[in-house]
């Protein structure tokens with residue numbers, strides 16, 4: 257049942273998993289450990305410096321085998337080959353999906369087109385090296401001859417979240433004298449309060465937008481241009497050395513006035529939410545250095561190779577994806593939590609929200625039909641231990657099933673032994689308590705912990721650029737595997753268009769408000785009364 261005929265619900269594995277799910281009430285994760293003393297070992301997988309323990313999941317060996325069978329019976333393998341080969345798998349936008357090509361080496365290429373693409377990527381990387389090094393060593397100067405001390409990345413979605421997460425996550429490696437700022441929201445308070453703290457003479461703006469058409473980014477850019485014009489007396493500040501454009505649409509950036517030599521391009525086949533590996537990642541290279549950026553690519557490439565070559569039962573993204581499918585489609589989970597025990601990964605849940613929910617929040621199959629099964633879950637999370645004092649109550653005693661990914665670095669160069677021991681101890685304590693639960697003393701039901709709450713634990717040796725790259729690529733491939741099983745296009749995002757169109761309509765000066773729905777009309781009236 258391959259290609260056009262494929263539907264996950266029509267596979268033999270889906271039927272078996274449905275029956276297995278029906279008998280889950282009587283089984284606990286602890287039962288699985290009791291019946292298989294080797295479970296902890298067998299359900300632990302190491303890929304370079306990432307270790308995944310998936311033993312605390314609500315899956316027996318039989319369920320796990322059936323999940324693997326589901327992957328075999330899906331189009332996953334063919335789909336994976338097609339993606340890496342550069343086939344047009346994003347059919348609704350008529351595009352190949354080649355973010356992995358941004359981290360490939362010449363030896364990974366298998367065709368003349370691959371090799372040509374690789375040379376293009378290497379040339380773009382070389383431009384990024386030259387620009388980032390000039391900024392880092394003070395050769396890149398503002399219009400009054402001063403070196404750059406502050407870089408503002410203006411972008412939104414994929415043109416913001418990845419670079420912002422990477423710069424925060426890797427701040428152990430940050431340049432000591434250059435501060436990075438990220439402006440995404442069209443909320444003026446964000447940009448105006450940032451500009452109020454900065455010296456325009458030493459500020460550089462990286463205008464990051466794949467399309468160079470995004471409303472929020474262009475309005476924020478306009479505000480910064482006026483700030484430079486007002487403070488430095490520059491005319492057309494976007495033509496000055498204070499601006500760099502990062503885009504797949506060079507023509508638009510040139511039309512905007514950015515000199516061509518200050519535009520770092522990338523290809524259309526890089527999806528916005530996969531673009532931190534491209535020139536959109538310039539802020540990362542400025543912060544941690546170009547060599548660090550290359551290390552990040554190296555870690556991601558190692559995960560790409562693992563994803564392509566490891567058998568399915570030893571394949572980290574595949575296993576994480578299948579566990580997610582089990583909870584979403586067979587156990588009724590509506591959401592999935594990501595809880596990094598590392599404050600520097602505070603933005604990981606937000607990043608994964610875009611990666612996962614913009615990719616798999618779909619209800620149309622690759623054949624253009626409506627799905628009759630659930631797809632991507634709601635992704636949410638917060639760092640531990642902070643979350644323990646906020647929403648963990650619901651995780652332990654609430655009524656919802658929430659599978660969790662706990663993530664931590666085993667060594668932390670920025671912490672000390674005492675803090676780190678307490679941090680990791682808390683994480684392990686929480687995952688164990690969620691699994692084991694606790695009975696309540698007589699007539700004290702409120703002290704009852706049902707337990708049997710599933711989680712993965714992902715341990716990273718240390719949060720180096722290379723391991724960070726591997727971590728992000730791991731989640732990219734996990735999302736891809738789920739999309740392949742659900743038979744949806746992970747790479748378009750038509751669901752964001754209607755809201756954008758509606759906002760533009762409402763912002764039109766000639767809007768006839770009587771054409772709006774009654775709720776919007778009365779909200780407008782309220783705003784007019786108060787403002």
Ligand code: F6P
Nearest residue numbers: 413414415465466467470528752
């Ligand atoms: O509106 C969604 C989206 O298209 C994302 O997919 C993308 O990352 C973001 O907007 C920003 O787009 P751009 O980089 O073209 O400004």
